[in-house]
Each structure stands twice: as C-alpha cells, then as structure tokens.
Amino acid sequence: MTYQALTRGGQPWQPLFLQEINAHDCIGCGRCFKVCGFDVLALKAMTEDGDIVDLDSDEEIEKKVMTIGNADNCVGCGACSRVCGKNVQTHGPAEIAVSV
Numbered sequence: 001m002t003y004q005a006l007t008r009g010g011q012p013w014q015p016l017f018l019q020e021i022n023a024h025d026c027i028g029c030g031r032c033f034k035v036c037g038f039d040v041l042a043l044k045a046m047t048e049d050g051d052i053v054d055l056d057s058d059e060e061i062e063k064k065v066m067t068i069g070n071a072d073n074c075v076g077c078g079a080c081s082r083v084c085g086k087n088v089q090t091h092g093p094a095e096i097a098v099s100v
C-alpha cells in the first residue's frame with residue numbers, strides 16, 4: 001500500500017521520498033543539504049575508482065558527492081529536488097505494510 005498524507009486543510013498530498021542520488025553526476029554543491037531539515041543527506045567523497053568514502057579519508061579524492069545518510073528520516077517534501085540544478089535525484093512514493 002502506498003503511503004499517502006493530507007495537507008493541514010485535509011486535501012490529499014502524496015509525499016515523494018528521496019530514493020537515490022546519481023553519485024557520478026552529482027557535483028557535491030551542498031544545496032540539497034542546506035534545505036533539508038530532517039538530517040537525511042550526508043556529504044561524502046568519491047575516489048578516482050568511483051568508490052564513495054568519508055571526506056576525511058586518506059584515499060585520493062576526485063570530488064565531493066551527496067549521499068543519503070538517513071533515508072528513514074525523509075518526509076518526502078521534495079525541497080532537495082527543487083534546488084538541485086543537476087537533476088540527479090530520484091524521488092518516489094513509499095510502500096507501507098498494513099496488518100489486518
């Protein structure tokens with residue numbers, strides 16, 4: 001079942017949760033990090049081999065990249081998507097388990 005929400009006024013609203021960031025095309029600008037108020041995103045580094053490592057890694061760093069550090073914190077507001085100039089994020093609805 002797809003999780004759906006309501007606005008304050010009771011209108012249906014479909015949260016679209018951050019699912020993936022294309023690390024190869026992300027430029028690590030940090031704009032998405034600044035607008036997310038839910039501690040979802042984590043700035044990391046990419047090596048020449050394409051491995052994602054911590055920023056303080058001893059490995060040779062090619063560039064900074066944004067990653068999803070705490071996916072479960074996402075509320076699906078879409079703010080990060082709206083400020084990304086590289087269009088490298090994928091958002092979508094979340095499935096929830098319903099017990100009967």
Ligand code: SF4
Nearest residue numbers: 036074075077078080
């Ligand atoms: S959709 Fe909203 S809560 Fe989720 S990562 Fe983006 S800005 Fe943060």
Ligand code: SF4
Nearest residue numbers: 026027029030032084
């Ligand atoms: S705004 Fe886009 S390009 Fe910039 S760090 Fe976030 S995902 Fe990467």
